[in-house]
Amino acid sequence: MLDLAILGLLSEHEFHGYEIRKRLRDDLGLFANISFGSLYPALSRLELSGAVIGTESVGAAPASAPIPLTGSLGGERAAMRSRRAGTTRGTKRSRKVYRITDTGRRAFEGLLAAEEPVGTDEARSFGLRLAFARHLAPQARLGLLERRRDQLIRRLAADRARVAAGGDFDSYTRSLVEHSTDTTQHDISWLDSLIESEKQKQATPPTDNRSARTVGGRSPAAKGTEL
Amino acid sequence: MLDLAILGLLSEHEFHGYEIRKRLRDDLGLFANISFGSLYPALSRLELSGAVIGTESVGAAPASAPIPLTGSLGGERAAMRSRRAGTTRGTKRSRKVYRITDTGRRAFEGLLAAEEPVGTDEARSFGLRLAFARHLAPQARLGLLERRRDQLIRRLAADRARVAAGGDFDSYTRSLVEHSTDTTQHDISWLDSLIESEKQKQATPPTDNRSARTVGGRSPAAKGTEL
DNA sequence: ACATGATATATCAGATCGATATATCGATGC
DNA sequence: GCATCGATATATCGATCTGATATATCATGT
Structure with a gap:
């Protein structure tokens, strides 16, 4: 995921790794604060599989070799300790910048289009796929939305x-279950509006279909209407 | 957790373990389908720490000893293989029934009253605590609700x-972020109603305050009003 | 007779998290 | 001048949780 x-x-x-964390937190809001214990191993994993290529961003000293993970890091550290304010002014520290490869691009397409694993943090998984939905083919995008709707149903x-079967709930648990029901209904109606606007967009393909506006039926100015 | x-x-x-899984799934709805790879190690953990005691439920053969986990299970299996339709008619298979100890009860109180760890699946953590909120002292209960409200704020x-800073979102991402905002607002108003009714309950202590009814301000008959 | 599915426990590999360590740099305060 | 704090940046560790798999019993359907 x-x-x-x-x-x-x-x-x-x-x-570079640290910035990926920031983007995920500040831009998307998914993965509230991804752990470094997930992020860096994931980057290593992806680099080993050839999906990404990481290059030590130092300015001088290209260090083109992939660096075997548990290698002599001390050397690079020492070499960098003397350098400061190089060509790229303001670089805080040795950063390892990652670029995607063609292999990685194919892996991305595959992951994005793949059948979502059920039960595995479904909301997060869907949110992530929706955030990258523009990379999906129109009918795959519609499939994503409808599979999520089925999940919610x-x-x-x-x-x-x-609610029906139980009954031996105390007031707190009952409120919890009722709120969960409300939230699910709200999610479903959101999905419905997404699905409808997606179908509309696909029904009228003559105009430029890249960078569509106002999906979801709510104008950007209509915020905060509930409560 | x-x-x-x-x-x-x-x-x-x-x-017994399997039924704990069912209760968590069917009654609470949290931990949609807790994995056995979490459940059984957790039970072993709790048994080792003395919080629970597990007894092999066979009917005959008391098997009072705690059974060292990786012991000679084959013996019990063989002894059980012949038995069928014993005193407790209908028991499918050898079940290990767990009972809580005084140590476990203290551990439960501690966990329930503990400051919630931030970032660790906050919604699930709160839902779980709310489901057991009746075991909390009134002011601790109020604290739980207000800490959750702060999280949501x-x-x-x-x-x-x-929404304000970004702007380079595509329509799908924008809809995602807007929906997230709406949902958070909805959650906050729910929390507000819980907090208000909790304060009201604590302000009027003369009547019997066990088994309070209709927390949350919505009558049980007022379901499905939205959408 | 045979497959399927529910009940029941257990283990394993892999993913993720929180904590911790290390190091650099800018700002803030004294 | 200097010390401390927070942000930047990478890395590793142990613990926990998940999904998959294995094993076994029993009921039900075909």
Whole structure:
């Protein structure tokens, strides 16, 4: 799942690890604060598989070799300790910048179009795919939305079954279940509006279909209408 | 986190592993389908720490010893293979029934009242604590609700900052962020109603304050009003 | 007779998280 | 001048959680 996020970001721009974390946190809001213990191993994984290429960004000293992960880092560290304010003024520290490869691009397409694994943090998985939905073919995009809708319909049925069958809930648990039901309904109606606007867009292909505006039926100015 | 869920369930009734999974799935809806790879190690962990005691439920053959986990299970299996339709008619298979101890009860109180770890699946963590909120002292309960509200306020601020600062979102990402904002607002208003009704309940302590009804301000009959 | 699915426990590899270590740099304060 | 703090940046560790798989019993359907 993190692989998809990383490859998605790198498919548009090159980044170093720390900045990938920031983008995921500040831009998307998914992966609230991705752990370094996930991020750096994931980058190593992707580099080993050839999906990305990481180059030590120092200015001088190209260091073109891939660097075997558990190698003599001390050498590079020492070589960098003396250098300061090189060609790229203001670089804080040795950063390893990652670029996506053709292999990585294919892996990204595959991950994005793949059948979503059920149960594995479904909301996050969907949100991530939606954020990169522009890279999907129109009918694959529609499939993504409709599969998510089906998930939510099943969730709603489960919620309703809990309310109906249960009954030995205390007031807190009951409120929790009811709120969950409400939220699921809200999500479904959101999905419905996304699906409808997607179908409309696909029904009228004559105009330029890149960079569509105002998906979801709510104008950008109509915020904060509820509550 | 799973420890809290398990101890919470066991604080009210004894269960075997498989049934704990079902309760978490069917009753609460949290931990959609907890993995056995989490559940059984967690039970072993809790048993080792003395929080729970697991007894092989066979009917005859008391098997009072705690059984050292990686022991001679084959013996019990063989002894059980012949037996069928014993005293407790209908028991499918050898089940290990877990009971909470006094140590476990103290651990549960501690976990429930503990400061919630931020960032670690906050929604799930809060939902779990709310489901067991009746075991909390009134002011601790209020603290739980207000800490959650603070979390959501911070989340809302982050959502709004994303909408304001960003701008280079495509339509799908923009819709995602807007929906996230809406959902957070909805959650906050829910929390507000929970907090208000909790304060009201605590302001009027003369009547019996166990088993309070209709927390959250929505009558049980007022379902499905939105959409 | 045979397959399927529910019940029940257990283990494994892999992914992720929180904590921690290390190091550089800018700003803030005294 | 200097010390401390927070942001930047990479890396590793242990613990936990997930999905997959294995094993076994029993009921139900075909």
